Amino acid sequence: MSISEKPAAPVGRVPGGRSSWPVLQEPQGLIVYMCLLLVAALFLFGVAFALTVFSLKDLVTFTALVVGAAISVEGSRRLGTPTPAGFNRDLLGAWWFPVVLLLPPVYSLLIPIPVYLMVQQRTRRTLVHRRVFNATSVGLSGFLVSVIWHGVWGGGLVGGLGGVLEAGEPLTTGPGVLVAVLCCAGFTVLNTLLVALAARISSGPGNSLRPMWDREALIVDAVELCVGVTVAILAQLSLFLLVIAVPPVLLLQRSLLYQQLQMAARTDPKTGLLNAPTWEQEASVEIARARSSRGRAAVLIVDIDHFKRVNDSHGHLFGDQVLLGVATTIAQQLRQSDLLGRFGGEEFVVLLPGSDTTEAWRAAERLRSQVGGMDIAVDGVPVHITISIGVAVIGDHGNDLVELLTAADLALYRAKETGRNRVCLPAGRPGVGGTIPGPREAELPDPGGPAEPTDPREVT
Known part of the structure; x- marks a missing residue:
């Protein structure tokens, strides 16, 4: 999940009013929030980098998963990218989750960088600071969940930071798969909350947002989780099995984009309302x-x-x-x-x-x-x-x-x-604020001026 890549700036902020840099046109609270997350990600990367023992096997696995993500991005490029207001969902978790489960946590902070660079270059260019925030959100969520996962199966925090799970251990057992699913679900929840908080700060306290999860969003998240864990299992068994994982992931990604494009055809791009x-x-x-x-x-x-x-x-x-x-x-x-x-x-x-x-x-x-x-x-x-x-x-x-x-x-x-x-109202009905009654005027109950009367639409 990511924050809308064509952000709806809060009312009252005009590009150029404060600075020519797009990031400085955002609300101050959002700027502070994004900077805090970025600093936290850089700090955790430095700690994890110092504790991680890098191996050729890890690098090959990481490269293979990045290539799989690149194929997914390239394969869905020709469909175009819808830009709904609020939150965007995708199936890139099919490649985040295997990194979280198979590699040391430092790689969870690294994989969003090449993937979002490809998205920026190959699908649609957009505000760089939004891309950076989305990558930071994914990286932090993946890192924290990876530390928990490796802490459970890898012998504690230090073992989690530096160790890699041996093939055939947790992801080929029932309890291991169950814990993996719970960890990936935690990743989704944490990433969604980070993005939702940014969207809330961006929209301001007086504006409402679409719910983080509706039925359609839950289905997409569940599919993403199942596909991600499946890809992780295949990759742990053999990296060559990723060849058979890419086509279904690509098909699901294109299907999701097609549904989003259908929705975009029904809505107004500036307001998100029905056209x-x-x-x-x-x-x-x-x-x-x-x-x-x-x-x-x-x-x-x-x-x-x-x-x-x-x-x-x-x-x-x-x-x-x-x-x-x-x-x-x-x-x-x-x-x-x-x-x-x-x-x-x-x-x-x-x-x-x-x-x-x-x-x-x-x-x-x-x-x-x-x-x-x-x-x-x-x-x-x-x-x-x-x-x-x-x-x-x-x-x-x-x-x-x-x-x-x-x-x-x-x-x-x-x-x-x-x-x-x-x-x-038509036909000479009286209005508010001094409207002159017409010859066929009919009396209406006094709405009581600006006070809000009691009726089913009152917001409590």
């Missing part, structure tokens, strides 16, 4: 389901006020960060069943299944209030961001997605005409 075609497809299914069951559903169109002015004044890179910040803030306020997507430009769309007019109004008011309270600054100067929202409800303003989007768009246009930073 417009995917949102429309899924929203149409939900609305059809609501109509068939005579249920309710609402559509919101959210537009960032004066977004062009933000781009013109502060640059498009800052504008991209504003988009990400607004998307994250909106996502935090929605239920898991709600559907959020980027509609294009500075517009977002939300489907609220099961929501009537009052619930949709309150949800939209909460979104408006939360986005208006975001803390954004450029070079220490606060920048205030607001949104306008148009709301349409099935049955009241339309019976299919096209009608609802049209009604919500008209309501959004009305919100912008009457001063922005407000919520409006």
Whole structure:
């Protein structure tokens, strides 16, 4: 697992605002965190190097595993590399794990270097400090787990640092394989936690991240673990058996990349939200389901006020960060069943299944209030961001997605005409912040100003 290679910088940090070096554009906490890990890795490498007795057999095994990793990287290169926001998962553990289990721990600190150099050169160039962090995270995780593994089977810490397991000992016994699986699982957990902490620092305390593990991620990690232990067993029996291990590893890696590319085709690269075609497809299914069951559903169109002015004044890179910040803030306020997507430009769309007019109004008011309270600054100067929202409800303003989007768009246009930073309904429904009632106005419950009313979407 690695941190996203095309990082989403936190809102308010503008490249060039502090330094022309990309690493210095990161949050200070993240810079300190990465430096601490790098210093720890260098220190442990020095200690391990001094205690390790190098042998030709170890060097040959290490070289063979690096070659296997290189073949995997090269074999998957032509598929392209997706760049989802947050965490990236791969099957490079198929080559990390054998190094952890078969070689002295110092090699666990070394193997990420040539592998990530190949990834950088052969797949996609990206920020060097992110590559360094990912290599450091893998190296530290592998080193600590390798010390534990060799400490169990190699006669203590010094034996673990300097000794290599004899062929036919632990990896060909049931207890040995069980301990190897547990150690590799510990490697995955530790690496994931190191990466997740970096992502948390990078995103800031006010932003949420995708969960570290969902069902798909657990399946990928389990496959990676099983393949890595299998490759380690084959390599311990004979390095020539690695020849039959490479094709299945390569096939699994390509399969994983293909699934990630499919996911990337469904999402917006700047925000990680569903793109417009995917949102429309899924929203149409939900609305059809609501109509068939005579249920309710609402559509919101959210537009960032004066977004062009933000781009013109502060640059498009800052504008991209504003988009990400607004998307994250909106996502935090929605239920898991709600559907959020980027509609294009500075517009977002939300489907609220099961929501009537009052619930949709309150949800939209909460979104408006939360986005208006975001803390954004450029070079220490606060920048205030607001949104306008148009709301349409099935049955009241339309019976299919096209009608609802049209009604919500008209309501959004009305919100912008009457001063922005407000919520409006079609057909003259009253809005927030002084919207002038129309001739067909219908009374709605007072949302209570900026206070958040009690409804299923409240974040506790």
